[in-house]
Amino acid sequence: MNRTDVHGTLREMWETRPARPRDDRQVAGVASAIARRYDLDPVLVRIGFVAAAFTGIGAALYIAGWIALPETPEDPAAPAHRPRPVLVVGLAVAAAVSIGFLFGDRGGVVVPALAVLALLFLLHRSRGDRVPRPVGPVADAPTAATPGPSLVKEDVPAPTPPAWDPLGAAPFAWDLPEPGPAQPPARPERPRRFPVTAVTLGLALLAGSATAVLLLLMGALVASNVPLVLGVGLGVIGAGLVVGAFLRSGRGLIPIALLLSALTWAAVAAPLDRWEAGGFGDLNATPTTLAQLQPVYQRSAGDITLDLRQLPLSGTGQVPTTATLGAGDLTVLVPADTDVKLNGSAGLGDVSLGGQKVSGPGAKLDVEDLGADNARSGQELVLTLSTGAGDVEVRRG
Template sequence: MSRTDVGETLREMWETRPARPRDDRQVAGVAAGIARRYDIDPVLVRVGFVVAAFSGIGAALYIAGWILLPDEPAGPADPRANRPRKWLVVALAIAAAVTMGSVFGGNGPDWILPLLVVAALLYLLHRSRGDRGQRAAEAPTVAAPMAAAGPPLVGEPTGAAGSTEPPVNPPAWDPLGAAPFAWDLPEPSPPPAEPPPRRLPVTPVTLGLALIVGSATAVIMMLGGMLTLANLAVLCGVVLAVLGAGLVVGAFLRTGRGLIPFALLLGSLTWAIVAAPVDRWEGDGYGELVAAPTTVAALQASYERGAGEIDLDLRNLDLTVPPDGNTSPVRTRISMGAGDVTVRVPSTADVTLTAQAGFGDVRFGAREDDGPDAHVQVINDLGTDGVRSGRPLVIDIDAGLADVEVRRG
């Protein structure tokens, strides 16, 4: 494929871009317009926007379509455009604000790749179905010829009082007016309507395949010793791939909408497992863990909780260099599945911190990060005195669904 072909396709995509219809709108008709242009189920397009929202660009793409796609012109007999649902507009505005915050917050690589994927999918869709969805020109309506007035038939009453005059216009069964003597006969009954075509059972078949494929994947992982909480996202991803394939097939066959709740539920669960891996919940017990060691020997190498709270007070930890001159770093690690982590360090200690949470909030002084994959990394923070003194303190915090705070003093 040459560069000229790509340019021609892009130009054609712009010139034949869809108009947003006045009916079948949920918000602004962007998904419905794209679906009608390429003759696919609008539910598939709406699901695509929802999936893109998980990558942070779905709301921005919808707003771009709202701006770039023209509104369908209204005719004198056309109904008024459906007004967008207020709660959907509010949700779209909130999602767009979050998207813009992530874009201008320095997370460029996190949204550039999904944007390129969406652009490639639209390009391939136009290449394969660009000739679909065009409005066919309406065939002109040909009026039936009028029968010429002729002499009355023998025995037919002509103009007498109480006489029955034949119809002026020919009936539908005689458009050419060849049998005016029978125009007063009743219209023949229309042929029975054909039953609607039977839709393929995409929803039950896909759910059955998802159950079979998921069970087979679980058995294979179990036999290979890989069926662990850490690999639970892989199993969910396999089942989600089957549901996604069923949605794509159902979109072209105009069926399979029953898969949408299952796909959204499993997609949200998979995203939550990836954002906050459940293997971090396998800590040492649950509940509150409070520790305040004062010597390096009393400081444990790790503090773990599956769920609960960890409060580690290191303000009185002796970090002075011992007589033997040992200046090696003092290390500790904290693991939390779900809950709160609070660490207090001496105000003058030299701190190196690596803290991350699958989903939550991570803070150290003025440094803060929140949301999915929140992390803060600090190397050789010298504290309030601004000079290197004593043994450095190295803290590694790994959390799932948690709020993490490290503060001085």
Template sequence: MSRTDVQDTLREMWETRPARPRNDRQVAGVAAAIARRYDIDPVLVRVGFVVAAFSGIGAALYIAGWILLPEEPAVPGAPAKARNPHGLILIGLGIAAVITLGTVFGGNGPDFVLPLIAVACLLYLLHRSRGVRGHQSQAGATAPPVAGQAPAAGTPGAPSAAATSTGTAAGSDPLTVPTSTATPPAWDPLGAAPFAWDLPEPSAPPPPPPPRKLPVTSVTLGLALLAGGITAVIMLLAGTLTLANLPVVLGVLLAVIGTGLVFGAFVRAGRGLIPFALILSALTWGAVSAPLDRWQSHGMGDLHAAPTALAQLQPTYQRTAGDVELDLRNLDLAVVPGGNSEAVRTSVSVGAGDVDIWVPPNADVTFTGEAGLGDVQFGDQMQSGPGSQVKVVNDLGADGVASGRPLVINAEIGAGNVEVHRG
């Protein structure tokens, strides 16, 4: 594939971009437009946007499609108006986009390069494989009639049988059967009984019943419960069924429901699985981002600690929910000749809350901070968003000289902010 082929394909993708429909849409019609353009089920496209949302780019991609794809023109005299997007959906989409952009500019920009490249490659391959199908179906739906072909009976522009036979019968011999030049009706294609053409058309047979859809939703939910129960029993027998391993069970449920969604997209069924997939995706993402092992029973409420001697320093400060303030500025970290020069270690673990740690201005500090949902900051180093992590090795402080006993601090938090202050 040459560079010219790629440029031609990209140009064709832009020139044949679909219009967002006014009906049959959930928010702004972006997923429905893409599905119509490439002749696929819109559920599959919506699932793709949901998956992209958990990688941090879904909301931004949807808003970009909203802006770049034109809206379908209104049909004159159409009785039904387009359903406007719900206000709460618009607000939520905007908030998600703001959070996405804030995370990108907060230091996690490279994490979004691979998802963007993956989405671009999928769109390119989709256009290469199915770009002609959707375009031809749209063109055929609005194709004008062939020149020279008479319009069918009952269509606009076709003369009525009664009017034509009346016009030709005027001035003719009343004893002879009038010869009509009108188009024969469908029930008399050979024109053998023109005298009865003014009779009404026979009633058409009732349309066949729509094909019965496969019970994808109910079957998938049953298989998901069965798979989740079997996984929980196996983990219980193995002694590994704990809160920390709950994401494993949630992942099994989500995998089964995701498989059902993909299968349902090809058989035009299973749309009832979308709410369950969204709820399970949010729970799984939250359990992975903020591990539940940090939410053990370690007390509730705020914790303030300011040890003045090394013997008062606890190896671990823990809270299930609440703020922790640890002031280490009064510790004596000096090393006397022949004295102990080993590192002084402590850690902080919080389920939900904020952690503030103060260290001496000249202390040699090694710090590791992790936040499932929140910010981690040490001096001018900061990480924001899910899975934030900051690691500082042997920061010498304001004097820039290695002196005294090193201070090693490890801080882990499920949801909240971690910040280390000097001085």
């Protein structure tokens, strides 16, 4: 494959892009349009968007498809509406800027975006010649015209007038059938599909309940194992989506899978065991001696602020302390010249020390900072700071 083939394929992908249908859509019809263009099941395409959402680019890809693919007009004879180029460029730039703000610190969207583009390119190369599925009902083929009754009077015995014309006023229409009551059009019978959604939800509930009961019998049913129970249910729903893709059913599982995925991800990123002890509310501490410095500061929810600027750290060795928070911001103030060793983590949030910063989810920062004088002097503060949902910040001054 040379450069000309790649350019030609990309040009063909743009020129033959499908229109978003009006009759089979969940949000804007992007997945349905792609499925009809390449003769795929729409559920498979929607699962692909859900998988892309976990890499941080799923929503941006769907918005891009919403912009790039025109919408099928209400009047089939009218041309499909296509957005203006200025609008397309503006929304694309806005989506790119949003991704940069959300995920720019990690740079983890470049590889998934290139992977998606490569998959679309290969899909068009292999199935680009497929005929798009029809958007609306197919019109019946015209039938041959049947000859009407003859208006020429023939030399035959006069027939008996029908019941609807007792006076014989319209003999030219006597060969028409007797009028009867109008019959309603027969409704086409829809093929019965396997209830994938209901069966999958039932199996997910049973699997999650069985896992919880098993953990209870083992004495391990604690908050930290909640992600395990959610993960079992999510696995069953994922299997149901795969089965439904082959049976063309189970679309109702998509919003449930999204919600359960978000809950599972949040439970993993912000461990629930930090909510089991420590109390609620803000905690402010300003120890002035090493004896007043507690080894552990803990809260389930709230903010923790430790002001360590008045500690006497003129000796030698290390001075450790730990602060754990379930949800909230954790701030530690230290002197400008004090040596600091930080082991910080945040499930959903940022961890920062001076000019060094790591963004979540799952942010971790292990660093040693010598302060403004950039030289070892006095005792070293060893800070072990962690929060489930919030920011961890160590400030000097």
